[in-house]
Amino acid sequence: MSYKCSRCKRDVELDEYGGVRCPYCGHRVLLKERAPTVKEVPVE
Amino acid sequence: MAEDFEVEFIEREDRKARFLVRGMTPAVANGIRRAMVADVPTFSVDTVRFVENSSVMFDEMIGLRLGLVPLTTPLDDFEEGDVVTLALDVEGPATAYSGDIESSDELVQPAELNVPIIELKEGQRLQLEADAVLGSGKAHAKHQGGVAVGYRHLHRVEVVGDANEFEEQEPNILRGVIEEAAAEHAADESAEDGALVPTSEFDNDLTKRYPGKDVEVHDVPGAFVFHVETDGSFTVEELVRRAVESISDRAAELEEKVAI
Amino acid sequence: MELRVIDKTDEELRLEIAGEDHTFMNVIKGALLETSGVAAATYDVNPEQSGGQTDPILSVKTEPGTDPLDALADASRRVQDLSTNFTSAFEAAL
Numbered sequence: 001m002s003y004k005c006s007r008c009k010r011d012v013e014l015d016e017y018g019g020v021r022c023p024y025c026g027h028r029v030l031l032k033e034r035a036p037t038v039k040e041v042p043v044e
Numbered sequence: 045m046a047e048d049f050e051v052e053f054i055e056r057e058d059r060k061a062r063f064l065v066r067g068m069t070p071a072v073a074n075g076i077r078r079a080m081v082a083d084v085p086t087f088s089v090d091t092v093r094f095v096e097n098s099s100v101m102f103d104e105m106i107g108l109r110l111g112l113v114p115l116t117t118p119l120d121d122f123e124e125g126d127v128v129t130l131a132l133d134v135e136g137p138a139t140a141y142s143g144d145i146e147s148s149d150e151l152v153q154p155a156e157l158n159v160p161i162i163e164l165k166e167g168q169r170l171q172l173e174a175d176a177v178l179g180s181g182k183a184h185a186k187h188q189g190g191v192a193v194g195y196r197h198l199h200r201v202e203v204v205g206d207a208n209e210f211e212e213q214e215p216n217i218l219r220g221v222i223e224e225a226a227a228e229h230a231a232d233e234s235a236e237d238g239a240l241v242p243t244s245e246f247d248n249d250l251t252k253r254y255p256g257k258d259v260e261v262h263d264v265p266g267a268f269v270f271h272v273e274t275d276g277s278f279t280v281e282e283l284v285r286r287a288v289e290s291i292s293d294r295a296a297e298l299e300e301k302v303a304i
Numbered sequence: 305m306e307l308r309v310i311d312k313t314d315e316e317l318r319l320e321i322a323g324e325d326h327t328f329m330n331v332i333k334g335a336l337l338e339t340s341g342v343a344a345a346t347y348d349v350n351p352e353q354s355g356g357q358t359d360p361i362l363s364v365k366t367e368p369g370t371d372p373l374d375a376l377a378d379a380s381r382r383v384q385d386l387s388t389n390f391t392s393a394f395e396a397a398l
Contacts, residue, residue, distance in 0.1 A: 039094045041103045043111040044184070049390050051397035063397065065390075071334030072386065078327040182325075284394060292387035294328045297305050298321070299380035302373050 003030035054221055054240055060273045061280040064198060064221065064240060066266060073195055073268045079287035080190035082181040085124050086277040087115040087152050089186075090177040098168045099136075106162060106170070111186040113142045114155040114275040115176055119286060121151055126178045128152045133171045136164030145174075152176060155276030190283050192273040196220040197263035198240075201250060203229045205258045216250040218243050218261060221269045229254045315343075315365060317372035322359040325349065329360045335379040335386070341370030342379075 003012045005022035006029040012022050014030065021028055048067060055062040065073070089110040094103045110132075129148045134140040143157030164170060181188035199218060203226040207213055221242050227235040230253055231246070246253040250261075272280045311318040321329070329347045336345035344365040350358060364372040 034098075039097075039103055041092045041094060041107045043089050043092060043107040043186070049393040051390075051393045053397055063394075065393075068390075069334050071330045072390075075327055075331035076390075078325075083327065281394075281398060285391060288387045288390055288394075291328060291331055292384050294305060294324070295332065295380040295383035295387070298307075298332065299377050299384070301305065301307050302377045302380065 058279050062271050065268050079290050080193045083290045084189045084286040085178050085180040086117045086189040087176045089174045091175040093173045096171040099162050116155050117277040118151050128176045130174045136168040137166045139163045189277045191275050195268045195270045198267035200262045202260045203257045213251045317364045319362045335382045339379045342375050343367050
């Protein structure tokens with residue numbers, strides 16, 4: 001799962017066993033990025 | 045066998061018209077009105093593929109807004125179910141307008157260029173590809189070509205006497221079109237019997253047209269004043285023609301199937 | 305448009321017309337009533353609130369000597385003539 005640290009803005013790979021924490025700055029708030037794939041949406 | 049119609053235009057623009065039809069039954073008038081709203085197909089965005097959407101709105105909301113953008117629809121060149129691909133790519137700070145949509149087919153373009161889709165701030169971007177499908181208003185309102193389509197009876201106003209002189213006359217509001225029948229009492233000098241006058245010419249108020257007179261309003265039987273407005277997908281003429289054609293086609297199909 | 309005959313006698317017809325709504329049914333009903341030999345004509349889009357039935361059912365009764373199917377064909381013809389007349393009157397007014 002790829003996240004972004006909300007303090008240092010670096011990409012973070014979240015490790016299930018390491019807890020929720022940025023390995024670079026130790027910040028505990030991580031933001032989930034939008035998937036880089038093309039998303040198809042039906043219009044209704 | 046079938047009756048003859050008389051058609052007269054009162055107001056005529058590309059996207060908006062008013063015309064009078066004489067010799068029509070209410071069933072046919074309503075059939076044509078309903079066909080204009082629900083049976084004449086137009087192009088409308090049906091599927092959107094989002095490459096990037098860093099705007100503040102969800103993909104679905106932007107999709108919905110794109111669906112409501114009217115697209116020009118030359119019905120001679122397409123049939124129901126046909127697909128045209130559109131693309132949009134706008135980077136903030138800017139507002140994405142319908143005019144920014146690029147079409148793969150020059151015949152199918154946004155009919156209105158200044159419909160705002162979303163306002164983008166610095167660093168936000170909207171990049172997408174969309175499929176516009178030719179469908180009918182029966183399936184979804186976004187496919188309706190006719191907006192504000194309706195009809196009223198033609199009115200005939202009769203002057204039946206004088207109003208009470210010593211009383212302030214109350215406004216007598218009437219909307220639609222009148223067939224002048226009492227020109228000698230009309231406030232307008234150039235009034236002529238038999239002329240068609242939209243009530244907006246006298247502020248929809250009969251006391252302004254016939255000051256100091258008592259009037260009675262009657263519907264003219266079999267005379268309908270249609271008011272037709274399109275969303276820009278095609279002209280009013282095209283819409284009316286196609287609506288009548290769709291009814292005729294169904295009658296032909298029924299006749300053929302009944303014969304078997 | 306798919307037709308299903310429900311009842312048919314010499315002077316009566318009940319016909320289900322799948323895929324149509326008031327737009328066409330009311331026009332064809334109006335045309336039937338103006339057709340000679342037709343005693344009564346009506347349609348119902350939701351007969352007796354029958355669970356989910358929404359295809360209209362056209363009922364035609366004719367006077368002796370007229371086949372209801374012929375009357376329906378006449379009425380369809382009439383709607384087509386009327387459309388042609390309207391279109392030409394409309395184009396003439398442009």
